[in-house]
Amino acid sequence: MRIAQIAPLYEAVPPKLYGGTERVVHALVEELVRRGHEVTLFATADSRTSARLVPMAEGGLRLLGTKDPWALHVAMLEEVYAQADRFDVIHSHVDYLTFPFARHSPTPTVTTLHGRLDLPETRRVLARFPEQRLVSISETQRLPLADLPLRWQATVYNGIRLEHFPFRAEPDDPPYLVFLGRISPEKGPVQAIEIARRAGIPLKIAAKIDPADREWAEANFLPLLGTPGIEYLGEVNEQQKAELLGGALALLFPINWPEPFGLVMIESMACGTPVVAFPGGSVDEIVVDGVTGLICRSHTIDEMVAALKRIEQLDRAACRRHVERYFSSRVMAERYEAVYRQVLAESLTEQLGPAIAGLDGRLTTRDLIGRDGRHLLLTARALRNGKTQQAPDEKGQASLDWYDDGRHLGDGHVTERHDVAALNEQDIDRNRPAAD
Known part of the structure; x- marks a missing residue:
């Protein structure tokens, strides 16, 4: 494609x-x-x-x-x-x-x-x-x-290249917590500092400060950097980030906004490091509460501090398996391939009209590409180039000249129209009891 x-x-x-x-x-x-x-x-x-x-x-x-x-x-x-x-x-x-x-x-x-x-x-x-x-x-x-x-x-959930985030079976000793991302009020860096202070665990902060957040950071965040045990590293590259996440006892994610995804959560879990988070946005879709992290639903610092006392009970290997199963670049690409097939099928349906639609008036991806996965790309290309023809078949109905040269779509996998949704739902349950 x-x-x-x-x-x-x-x-x-x-x-x-x-x-x-x-x-x-x-x-x-x-x-x-x-x-x-x-x-x-x-x-x-x-x-x-x-x-x-x-x-x-x-x-x-x-x-x-x-x-x-x-x-x-x-x-x-x-x-x-x-x-x-x-x-x-x-x-x-x-x-x-x-x-x-x-x-x-x-x-x-x-x-x-x-x-x-x-x-x-x-x-x-x-x-x-x-x-x-x-x-x-x-x-x-x-x-x-x-x-x-x-x-x-x-x-389609975001995915990461797993080879960039090596698994760590054990955190560093002595332990530390990590906050990673962006210094802004909705991300909760001030709360992270207070959580670490009360828990008595050092905190490493690797985050950028955008110009839009500079004034807030100077008034609310930077003055706290003198707190014992708090280390601000600024921005880090991907290798530094993987080392930082892998050595941490836990990732603190005390957000106060509808986080669309939160890439750092899957990066952390890929390294084996569980997430301690406030609920919001995608948190419940990404973190399996009690398995790959702890979700503190009261939105209080006290609950976060209490959660850290239980964090070592979680299996770091389960965190890694969870990311491998749902959030790898391979899984992401497979799901986008399904989206592309669906988009191509719908585009052809719209451009060619009802003449080639199925008996129920709806054209599925299977109708377009056949069981062996052929035709769709070539038909779309020919259509845009003005080469696709419709001619009456033996029953007097319109049919397509597909211009088949034997090429296949993607890996030849055939999906029906609604398979994209099914693919994203299979094995995914927000109430799943465990990651395996």
């Missing part, structure tokens, strides 16, 4: 330091290439990838201090859609910026929404583009928009 991946330009792919979305894009792109797809990545010039790279900025705009990042993103999207006929599917990771371009392109676009969706401005934009194909990164992420008639294709 020929797939365009559009990455945000704020960080390189993968990021040199902080960066969640770009790290997910890197894991997805590398796995898709490994699985035999022809991937083109639109990203910064200093990105490292096995895909064909189309550089759209000198480097990560955040570290460069770019004054107008929106301008470069618009220029990138213009370039993507100028090349649209080279791709079977365009996958955007820049949220709603893609929508006006995608609306007028014959090449289907699917957009993964990586941010929070409870803001009124975001709601207003999404409501104006109900035809856009969307993917959420957690079920709870999309709840604020449940009343809007949006075109959700699936929920």
Whole structure:
């Protein structure tokens, strides 16, 4: 499959330091290439990838201090859609910026929404583009928009490259806690410091401070760095992060906002380090309470401190197994392949009309690609090139000239129209008693 991946330009792919979305894009792109797809990545010039790279900025705009990042993103999207006929599917990771371009392109676009969706401005934009194909990164992420008639294709959990996060069967001795990510009020760094102080366990903080949060951090966070046992490391790279997480007794995640996903939780569990978190957003979808972490539902520091007394009872190997099963780059790529197949099938249905629909008036992926997985890509490409023909069959009904050259779609796996949802639900139960 020929797939365009559009990455945000704020960080390189993968990021040199902080960066969640770009790290997910890197894991997805590398796995898709490994699985035999022809991937083109639109990203910064200093990105490292096995895909064909189309550089759209000198480097990560955040570290460069770019004054107008929106301008470069618009220029990138213009370039993507100028090349649209080279791709079977365009996958955007820049949220709603893609929508006006995608609306007028014959090449289907699917957009993964990586941010929070409870803001009124975001709601207003999404409501104006109900035809856009969307993917959420957690079920709870999309709840604020449940009343809007949006075109959700699936929920696909973020995945990581497991080889970048080695498993540690035992934490460091003496023990320490870790807080990792971003210094902002909704992430709870002040609460993390108080939790560590009361628990009597050292805390290592590896996090960035955005300009928007600088004033808050100077007033509320930085003055606490003199607290005994508190060490602020600033931003760290991926190798440093893996070492930091792997050696920790627990990851503190005292959030106060609807976290869309929380990549650091799966990074921590991959290393074997359990998560101690307040509930909110995706936490209950990612952490198995009592197995891969402890969820403190009272939202109190006292409960967090009490939870830390029980944290060593958790099996660090169970944390790793949980990530291997649900949050690896392989699992993520498989689910996105299913999304791409569904998007291609729906796009063909819309463009070709009811003449080739099934008896029930609905065209499934199986109708389009056949049992051996052929035809779909070639039909889509031929259609865009004006080469696909419809001719009466022996019963006088329209049929397609498929232009079959024997190529297969992905790994040849055949899915029905609704298999994407099934794939994401299989073996996944929010009330699952254990990770195995």
